[in-house]
Amino acid sequence: RTVYVNGEYLPETEASVSIFDRGFLFADAVYEVTSVLGGKLIDFDGHAVRLERSLNELGIESPISKEDLLEVHRNLVKENGIDEGLVYLQISRGADSDRDFVFPDTDKVKPTVVLFTQNKPGLAETVKPIKVISVEDIRWGRRDIKTVQLLYPSMGKMMAKAAGADDAWLVEDGFVTEGTSNNAYIVKGGKIITRALSNDILHGITRAAVLRFAREAQMEVEERNFTIEEAQEADEAFFTSASAFVMPVVEIDGVQLGDGQPGPVMTRLREIYLEESL
Ligand code: PDD
Numbered sequence: 035r036t037v038y039v040n041g042e043y044l045p046e047t048e049a050s051v052s053i054f055d056r057g058f059l060f061a062d063a064v065y066e067v068t069s070v071l072g073g074k075l076i077d078f079d080g081h082a083v084r085l086e087r088s089l090n091e092l093g094i095e096s097p098i099s100k101e102d103l104l105e106v107h108r109n110l111v112k113e114n115g116i117d118e119g120l121v122y123l124q125i126s127r128g129a130d131s132d133r134d135f136v137f138p139d140t141d142k143v144k145p146t147v148v149l150f151t152q153n154k155p156g157l158a159e160t161v162k163p164i165k166v167i168s169v170e171d172i173r174w175g176r177r178d179i180k181t182v183q184l185l186y187p188s189m190g191k192m193m194a195k196a197a198g199a200d201d202a203w204l205v206e207d208g209f210v211t212e213g214t215s216n217n218a219y220i221v222k223g224g225k226i227i228t229r230a231l232s233n234d235i236l237h238g239i240t241r242a243a244v245l246r247f248a249r250e251a252q253m254e255v256e257e258r259n260f261t262i263e264e265a266q267e268a269d270e271a272f273f274t275s276a277s278a279f280v281m282p283v284v285e286i287d288g289v290q291l292g293d294g295q296p297g298p299v300m301t302r303l304r305e306i307y308l309e310e311s312l
Pocket of ligand 1: 067214239241276
């Protein structure tokens with residue numbers, strides 16, 4: 035696999051980043067995951083805009099233009115022959131001369147840019163009915179910034195696996211915030227319900243697209259909080275992310291939803307999303 039590091043295309047075995055990189059030492063880095071279908075990048079613009087926002091919020095000056103970033107994405111997809119898969123992008127505040135909590139002076143900051151691809155044949159066809167458990171959301175308060183602080187989401191997924199489930203929905207003050215790496219939804223009486231945007235959740239690029247398509251298709255959308263109990267009594271539940279598109283959730287904390295099969299609203303949204311994206 036060819037990867038990209040700070041302006042260079044290299045075989046993955048020859049690519050490296052300093053041990054003093056702040057991404058490594060402090061999780062002082064942001065990332066994006068863009069899906070590829072039919073060799074085409076899905077919603078690159080949305081991901082580029084969110085990346086810029088994440089960098090701004092952390093005061094990291096982007097070392098690469100949006101146009102160059104698009105070119106690197108395209109080059110890697112081509113070079114690695116990706117038909118269906120993902121492009122991972124990470125930008126950190128770069129390597130300091132030593133470990134220091136204080137950010138390096140602005141003129142000394144050289145952000146580290148890393149991109150690699152992941153080949154995922156069958157990505158568009160994969161629909162897996164997901165079982166989730168609820169776990170307390172103890173992440174930091176700026177989940178709208180897509181940082182690489184993914185230890186707790188990772189632990190959440192491990193707790194789910196240990197409980198015989200697939201993923202975890204995070205709950206704060208009694209309400210679902212989002213999934214470990216996706217946005218969460220329920221459907222009740224044909225109405226699509228999902229938490230409104232705030233600093234509490236990541237502003238999903240897939241979420242924005244799916245809600246737009248839903249409204250265009252005259253489906254009712256309500257952006258508000260919901261509890262695990264309400265979700266367990268819903269007609270359907272699902273999640274969205276760039277790596278899974280629209281995925282059915284059929285069990286929540288051991289309670290099966292409806293007949294335990296992917297529901298019609300979620301199925302329709304997935305179809306529309308894939309059609310419109312391709
Ligand atoms: N995760 N919420 C969280 C916490 C996420 O990590 C993600 C994405 C989403 C969905 O956002 P989008 O639709 O823009 O992918 C919501 C990516 C896919 C990941 O970490 O691999």
